[in-house]
Amino acid sequence: MLSLFKRILEDPSKFTFITENLGECHVDTPIQQNATFLNPDDMYSLLSVRASYVHEFVKKYGTVPKLESAGPHRKIFHDPNTTRAAIVTAGGLCPGLNNVIKGLVEVLAFDYGIKTIYGFRYGYAGLIPDFGYDPIMLTPDTVDTIHEQGGTLLGSSRGQQDTERMVDTLERMGINVLFAIGGDGSLRCARDVSNECRRRGLKISVIGIPKTIDNDLHFVGRTFGFETAVAASIPAIRSAHSEALGAYNGVGLVKLMGRDSGFIAAYAALANPVVNFCLIPESSFTVEGENGLLKALERRFAKGRHHAVIVVAEGAGQELMEGEVKKDASGNILKKDIGEFLKNAITKHFEDKGEEITVKYIDPSYTIRSCPAEASDSVLCYRLARMAVHAAMAGRTNCVVGRLNDDYSLVPIPLATIERRKIDLNSNLWASVLDATGQNYYMYPEKQNLGAYVTP
Numbered sequence: 338m339l340s341l342f343k344r345i346l347e348d349p350s351k352f353t354f355i356t357e358n359l360g361e362c363h364v365d366t367p368i369q370q371n372a373t374f375l376n377p378d379d380m381y382s383l384l385s386v387r388a389s390y391v392h393e394f395v396k397k398y399g400t401v402p403k404l405e406s407a408g409p410h411r412k413i414f415h416d417p418n419t420t421r422a423a424i425v426t427a428g429g430l431c432p433g434l435n436n437v438i439k440g441l442v443e444v445l446a447f448d449y450g451i452k453t454i455y456g457f458r459y460g461y462a463g464l465i466p467d468f469g470y471d472p473i474m475l476t477p478d479t480v481d482t483i484h485e486q487g488g489t490l491l492g493s494s495r496g497q498q499d500t501e502r503m504v505d506t507l508e509r510m511g512i513n514v515l516f517a518i519g520g521d522g523s524l525r526c527a528r529d530v531s532n533e534c535r536r537r538g539l540k541i542s543v544i545g546i547p548k549t550i551d552n553d554l555h556f557v558g559r560t561f562g563f564e565t566a567v568a569a570s571i572p573a574i575r576s577a578h579s580e581a582l583g584a585y586n587g588v589g590l591v592k593l594m595g596r597d598s599g600f601i602a603a604y605a606a607l608a609n610p611v612v613n614f615c616l617i618p619e620s621s622f623t624v625e626g627e628n629g630l631l632k633a634l635e636r637r638f639a640k641g642r643h644h645a646v647i648v649v650a651e652g653a654g655q656e657l658m659e660g661e662v663k664k665d666a667s668g669n670i671l672k673k674d675i676g677e678f679l680k681n682a683i684t685k686h687f688e689d690k691g692e693e694i695t696v697k698y699i700d701p702s703y704t705i706r707s708c709p710a711e712a713s714d715s716v717l718c719y720r721l722a723r724m725a726v727h728a729a730m731a732g733r734t735n736c737v738v739g740r741l742n743d744d745y746s747l748v749p750i751p752l753a754t755i756e757r758r759k760i761d762l763n764s765n766l767w768a769s770v771l772d773a774t775g776q777n778y779y780m781y782p783e784k785q786n787l788g789a790y791v792t793p
Contacts, residue, residue: 414732440722557739595650
């Protein structure tokens with residue numbers, strides 16, 4: 338986030354930190370107890386960035402960018418007696434989707450007494466009548482145990498739908514609160530819906546709950562499902578390690594999710610430090626050459642370590658592979674299979690040299706993304722859902738709920754989706770990964786004293 342904050346420092350006028358709202362709040366909240374209400378003088382929280390940037394910003398502009406804090410309000414915009422809410426899940430699966438749905442329904446029903454809650458099925462396609470995906474009614478009873486299951490009760494899909502027709506559906510059904518659970522593409526769709534509602538003068542709150550297993554959105558902190566994904570990757574890495582140890586010159590190769598950001602791969606390598614090479618989209622690497630992966634494996638084997646575990650993010654090394662660039666229904670570039678590419682390259686290299694090699698390739702992606710959320714993610718899901726409901730009932734719109742240092746804030750969708758968050762190669766995180774793997778000792782021997790160094 339620091340590189341983005343540098344750009345904000347240069348010209349903050351290009352970035353919107355103020356949350357849109359539908360108007361003044363005049364309705365008394367039905368919440369009577371067990372709530373800490375927001376006050377006008379504590380509505381904002383500072384961005385969580387390095388202090389030096391904050392000081393520089395204050396010196397230059399006299400203040401720092403601020404985000405509106407999330408939480409319950411004493412006065413709300415939407416009358417609970419006439420509110421009709423809806424929920425949609427879009428994009429790929431992610432641990433915790435059902436937890437968020439359950440949280441939204443329960444807070445809407447128990448805190449605000451809202452009785453009409455629709456669930457649009459199969460993503461934004463559910464808002465287009467032509468598909469025939471009739472919405473379902475959601476109640477606390479229908480969502481009672483869905484958190485125990487992976488996936489989403491509502492189903493999901495990718496792809497942009499016609500914005501005007503989606504808003505037609507919201508208007509026809511009398512929906513004035515829409516919750517969109519999705520990643521950057523899904524949130525941009527929610528932004529378009531919000532903008533169209535504003536253009537028509539419709540008082541409809543559109544609130545996003547950021548869902549990206551890659552943890553690659555700005556200003557929202559850790560996204561739900563990420564910690565579960567890291568934990569679920571451990572058995573695959575453990576298996577890869579066992580397979581590698583079970584053969585002379587054995588290589589266990591695990592491909593993890595991470596289209597443009599390598600957070601899952603990096604954290605998984607730290608969580609199970611039997612990984613010897615961690616390859617991510619942010620850090621370019623080569624296969625051939627003196628500093629390539631193949632030579633690094635040769636050096637490792639030559640040091641008497643006749644096994645290696647490689648973790649690679651799905652978006653790493655794309656420039657190494659040929660082929661047509663394809664996109665999915667949401668416009669995301671479909672990544673070529675770096676795992677299969679590395680498996681073939683490693684196998685061919687050592688076979689051409691007449692050396693024994695065994696490569697076992699494991700891709701647990703669909704197993705990981707479809708599993709139920711673990712405890713920490715479950716808690717995060719519920720709290721994000723709760724804050725999203727409070728924001729919607731207070732008339733906020735075109736924003737997502739995020740958490741910075743356990744302070745829940747509202748982030749304008751254009752700001753959250755301005756670009757993908759990536760690993761800073763100068764950060765403590767990446768330095769920790771390099772320490773834990775020891776990969777630089779084999780990839781860049783001219784910069785390191787290999788000596789008697791033996792990596793685990």
